Amino acid sequence: SSDLIGFTNGIAVLIMLSQIKDFLGLQIDSMPADFFGMLATLKMHMGSFNLAALLVALGSLSLLVGWMRLGRRLENTRYQWLSALPGSIIALVFATLATAGLSLPVETIGSKFGGIPASLPHLQWPEFSWDSARFLFMPTMTLALLGAIESLLCARIADGLTDDRHNPNQELMAQGIANFVTPFFGGMPATGTIARTVTNIKSGGRTPIAGMVHALTLLAVVLVAAPLASHIPLAALAAILMFVAWNMGEWREFARLRQFRWPYRLLLVGTFVLTVVFDLTVAVEVGLVSACAFFIVRMGSLFQVRACPVTQAPAGVEMVELYGALFFGAVDKLEDLPARLPEGTQRVVLDLHRLVAMDTSGLEALHQLQQALQRRGVTMDLARAAEAPLSLLERSGFAAELGPLHLWPTLEAALASGDR
Numbered sequence: 001s002s003d004l005i006g007f008t009n010g011i012a013v014l015i016m017l018s019q020i021k022d023f024l025g026l027q028i029d030s031m032p033a034d035f036f037g038m039l040a041t042l043k044m045h046m047g048s049f050n051l052a053a054l055l056v057a058l059g060s061l062s063l064l065v066g067w068m069r070l071g072r073r074l075e076n077t078r079y080q081w082l083s084a085l086p087g088s089i090i091a092l093v094f095a096t097l098a099t100a101g102l103s104l105p106v107e108t109i110g111s112k113f114g115g116i117p118a119s120l121p122h123l124q125w126p127e128f129s130w131d132s133a134r135f136l137f138m139p140t141m142t143l144a145l146l147g148a149i150e151s152l153l154c155a156r157i158a159d160g161l162t163d164d165r166h167n168p169n170q171e172l173m174a175q176g177i178a179n180f181v182t183p184f185f186g187g188m189p190a191t192g193t194i195a196r197t198v199t200n201i202k203s204g205g206r207t208p209i210a211g212m213v214h215a216l217t218l219l220a221v222v223l224v225a226a227p228l229a230s231h232i233p234l235a236a237l238a239a240i241l242m243f244v245a246w247n248m249g250e251w252r253e254f255a256r257l258r259q260f261r262w263p264y265r266l267l268l269v270g271t272f273v274l275t276v277v278f279d280l281t282v283a284v285e286v287g288l289v290s291a292c293a294f295f296i297v298r299m300g301s302l303f304q305v306r307a308c309p310v311t312q313a314p315a316g317v318e319m320v321e322l323y324g325a326l327f328f329g330a331v332d333k334l335e336d337l338p339a340r341l342p343e344g345t346q347r348v349v350l351d352l353h354r355l356v357a358m359d360t361s362g363l364e365a366l367h368q369l370q371q372a373l374q375r376r377g378v379t380m381d382l383a384r385a386a387e388a389p390l391s392l393l394e395r396s397g398f399a400a401e402l403g404p405l406h407l408w409p410t411l412e413a414a415l416a417s418g419d420r
Contacts, residue, residue, distance in 0.1 A: 005253050006268045007283060008157055010275025011194055012249035015241055022238035023057045025050025025106065035277050052104045053235040059098070060091040060239035067091075086203035088240045095236035110230030118226040121185040144179075147191040149284050151175050154192035157248065161201045198248040199240070263294040300329035305337055308351045313415065316346035323354045326362030326389075334365045338372045345378055349414045353384040363396055370402075381406045383414040 017038050021028045027048035032038055067087035074080045099106050109116065155166040171192070179189050200210050221229050257265045267290055274283035303326060308319035318341055324330065341348065350366075370380045382402065385393060393399040399407055408414040 004153065004156060005250050006271025006287065007153055007275055007280065008194070009249045009251065009253070010272045010283060011280065012245040013272075013276050015245035019238035019241045019245075021045075022107070022234040023054070023242065025053025025235060033279070050106065053106045053233070056095050056099060056104065056106055056233050057235040057239040060095045060236040061243060063091045063094060064088065064240065064243045088199060088203055088243075091240060092232055092236055095239075096232050099233045099236075100231055104233075106233045106235055108230060108234065109232050112234060115230040116222060116226040118222060120222070121187075123184055124186055126183060143189050146281055146284075147175060147179070147189060148172055150280065151192035153284075154194045154197050157194055158197050158201060161198065161248075162206050164206075194248065199244045202244055202247060263298070267291060267294065296329040299325050299327065303327075303330035303333060305333050308349075308411075313349070316344055317415070318342070318345050318348050319351060319411070320348060321351040321354060325357040326355055326365065327357065327359040328361035331361055331365035334369050337369060338376055338378070341376075341378065347379045347381060348373060349381045349383055349408075349411070351383050351411060352386060352389055355386060355389050358389040358392055360392075360396075363392055363398060367398060379406070381408060381414050381417075383408040383411050 014035070017035070018031060020026075020042055021031055024046075025048075026042065026045045027050075028041060028045050032041055064087045067085075067090060071082070071087075074082055098104070099108065151171055152168055155168070155171050159165055175191065182188070182190060196214070200214060205211070205214075253268065257268065267287065270290065271283050271287040274286055303324035304322075306321055306323060308321040313319045320337065326334075337348075373380045380402075382393070385407070390399075393402075393407075405417065408417070
């Protein structure tokens with residue numbers, strides 16, 4: 001959908017923008033989270049540009065692109081097993097060896113962050129109190145909703161890349177269990193992250209086993225290979241994330257905007273700009289509200305009140321067909337029906353065969369239409385109601401109010417009933 005593409009492309013731009021610092025080797029202690037703050041900080045520190053870091057990043061990026069193209073050429077050959085090797089791992093290994101072997105003045109994980117902890121965190125029982133529960137209730141709900149939306153968004157993007165379908169209930173249940181356990185070990189709330197998921201997929205991951213292998217690999221790095229991982233240059237990591245971000249974006253959709261209606265264009269560009277300029281939370285909120293508004297307008301425009309085709313009605317009987325969904329966004333189209341009836345109309349038969357859905361506002365509109373017709377001395381009958389509208393008519397009591405002589409299973413029965 002348009003809002004999903006806008007979210008994805010916006011996140012891709014933010015990922016690439018956040019990696020420019022390490023790609024160019026700029027000496028920046030911390031990057032701001034907002035878009036304009038990032039641009040201002042990058043411009044301010046552009047004088048600390050590091051040529052060695054740029055060369056490492058460009059070499060890693062070239063290796064990633066070359067390995068991807070080589071993998072395509074090796075398909076259906078006896079060397080196709082080489083394409084199964086993740087290009088990101090190969091780029092990391094070569095970049096690390098080159099940085100250490102040539103003693104390049106490039107920031108690494110160890111020099112920037114002091115290395116990776118080589119032990120697991122200890123169990124910490126948090127302090128519970130009613131005051132903290134009251135204070136944390138709204139932030140907790142906000143984080144839970146945002147985490148659910150972001151995880152499902154991530155899963156949806158993964159579906160498109162792997163031609164698969166995720167189970168949203170399973171996804172949210174697993175995330176809830178993880179977020180319930182991690183605080184006892186000093187962890188932060190976690191969601192499905194698009195950058196790492198797309199990196200995993202681009203490296204060959206196609207099943208849930210890939211996520212498990214990812215977790216076990218991180219565990220092995222923490223327990224065994226932490227000293228080695230500290231030598232990884234940040235420029236190589238930046239190149240990998242830029243490569244992933246570029247490939248996760250659907251940039252061709254911007255060129256195809258002319259082929260779509262203006263609501264699609266507005267949603268795609270709007271969610272993209274909001275994601276980049278503000279953040280994903282604002283973009284999701286505005287995108288969902290806008291999508292709902294456009295859906296209501298679209299469904300309202302599809303609803304029609306038109307003359308019933310083919311059927312020849314006797315004198316004094318008007319056959320009217322309701323087409324689409326009769327809901328609060330379309331009820332105004334029923335209000336002027338009594339004024340459009342020709343002189344001498346004694347009965348109006350509403351054919352509900354093509355009325356696919358109806359809400360309580362639509363039901364109330366039918367009731368008001370009946371009352372307006374009664375004041376004009378016109379009888380209203382309903383015919384061929386579909387299952388969903390018929391169920392609402394019966395549950396609300398409106399069908400009983402009309403009576404069996406005004407609710408017919410077929411048009412023929414309604415026409416054969418005569419004038420009562």
